[in-house]
Amino acid sequence: MRSRTAWQALAQRPLRFLTSAWPWRALAYLVSGVAFGATALTVLLVLAVAGLVSLIVVVGAVILLAVALSGILVSRIERWRLRLVDLDPAPDPHRRPERPGVRSWLETRLREPATWRELGFTAVSSTALWWMDLLVLGFALGLPVLLMTSPVDDPGAWPWVVVGLCLLPAAPYTVTAWAGARAALTRLLLEPRDGEPGRQLNEIRASRARLVDAFDAERRRIERDLHDGAQQRLVSINVMLGMALLDAEPGSPVAERLALAQGELSSAVHELRELSRGVHPKALADHGLAAAVDNLTARSAVPVTVDVELPHRLPVAVESTGYFVVAEALANVTKHSRATAAEVYARVRADVLTLTIRDNGVGGADAAAGTGLVGLADRVAAADGRLRISSPVGGATLLHVELPCR
Template identity: 50%
Template sequence: MTIWQALRRPRFLLSSWPWRGLAYLASGGVLGMVIAIVLFTIAITGAVLSLFVIGLAVLALLPLCGLVVGPIERWRLRLVDPVPVSSPHRPPSRPGAWAWFTHRYREPSTWREFACTLLLAVLGLADLIGLSIVLTSVGLLIGSPVIIAFSDRSEEVINLGPGWQVNSIGEALPVVPIGVLLAVVFAYLIAAWAGGRANLTRFLLAPRESELGERVVALTRSRARLVDAFQAERRRIERDLHDGAQQRLVALSVELGLARLDAPPGSDVARRVASAHEQAKLALAELRELIRGVHPQVLTDRGLAPAVTEVAGRAVVPVEVHVDVPRRLAPEIEAAAYFVVTEALTNVDRHSKATSATVRGGIHNGLLNVEILDDGVGGADPALGSGLVGLADRIAVVDGALTVVSPIGGPTLLRVEIPVR
């Protein structure tokens, strides 16, 4: 809730919002006074030293003062507006102090922050003067009986304005309700003024749509590079396992098989060699499953349709495959679609109690569509740990969308749409 929303509530005066608005304006006034002194000092120093190069360097620091004030103002905004304002600045493309300075000078957000700094120096002082007058006036009106009671003066004690003097407690008591009424009015006015100041600050400091668009493009490119690097690393690991550890296990299994034939039948050596042979074959089978989970060779060599056909052939439930992808797609797209099918068929085997499943896939209107349908009991829920959240995250990496329709009693339909690049 912002201070503008709080102003419309009946219990506004009983809430913390009037004090938060007062704190926002008062802290802005103090900060504005400090900023005015700093800016004046920098400007005078630069002007005096302008005959030398160092003077120009000092003057060049003036616009960069907003880089210090901007984060402070974003933090102060939280007093009256809980919605955070993100920094519009982007890191420079090259390292070094000169690259940093030139990059900051070219950024429009740097100059908007400098404008916010100048406004704070002017309006902050105005806030401080206005708050001083308001608080002094209300304090005199409400506290006039106390002031007179503790005063030793017998003559005129309080001058509230032209022709309005209060000299006794009897004259001061009727003034107190006026002070209370003014305190209520000023509470609303101060909150409204604080809200207006906050809106102006947010307008100057919040990132523009063009800047947000540039950041989205940069993040998208960065994510694409990470996905490419991740897929390349998976393929490297798959090749190392396939050409290294798997080949050694195959050779070991062959050697143990030959040793098993040469060992005396029924001897302890024959039994131990036979046991080692079986363990080697189990390790080889597990390694092959691991390689398929990292990145199947058939996906790299032949593409999505043959890879889906292979994984469907290993499923416990009979799976009918209709995948028609006439051309090779980007490796990250093929990998995302393949692992979605793999995880979906694993869920079918483990949870669905289905008797059959169907996998369909094809390219339509620039989208790769993959559907997995089973005749199981339905009720698939991501919250139950069925892996659907992980699938959605994997598809989101390639800008795809995942849809699950799984009513109680079935059937369950999992549909994936991925833009084809």
């Protein structure tokens, strides 16, 4: 399972951890923390002094207000930096102002507890955290380098080279451990509290994901019931009609009615199979996304080139979402694009399924035109994925989807 945080990365096997990007990500997190913390402290001190000195005029109050609201900008940058060592994004706790304009924005922000919590975090980060980042970097990297270069000034200090060489292999673990601890503290201080919009948004996303999972489970149940129940019963009836047709006198009215009934029943079985595939294809449940896409494209009215290479079975929700993305995209190609060829490409990289569907049609795909793109975007968003579309009028249409597989 892929690590989502720096602390999780530390639990990996030593060789895998050392050859991964996590030590470098942790190093970038601490180095950028030192640079950003020192810059923020300098700027805020200058603004605070300038505001106090000029407090007798209106401009001083404006500067001090900017200092009070500085936590919003600092925290936003910290949430962005947090992605270096914690892949799950930290939600923004601020709500949107009720009215447009600067005054409404200021009133909303000054009344929010999150604004003052972020100001407190800014004070802690500017006065303490970046100093600790610098201390850890100095101990983990600066000290070993200093010991290893000590014989340059004093040839008799060569034993310290051995000490430095012994300390250096521990540097990736020290740096990553502190980066993980600092990230956990940052998330704890900046995470939305109960009742704040960010937490409510997380709950909405989780609820939407649960609904999608429940719908997928229900679709699979319906598919099993259709396949194992009604479809098998109709096939049995079709066989019995065939046996009755053999016993009937050829050319008689009874034989004609039996043949007609058998034909209608065969059409019903075929339609039921198509319906069953649309609800939840059996190939998807039994063999995975690659096989299901092959079956889907084989039935497409437009020739489709398939390039799908998946290293293993993906989570059920990801496979289901990916399949219906391809199905809806190819349906749009057939109905609206006037294309003569299409391509389906799929790969898994860094635990993200990337799907690309391209055609050589006339373009101009519009979500408002009823092409199913809105529902497709909602389904992808419910899986915490991203959907991008390029469809210039008169040109090819490209649908690009990214679905996390964690």
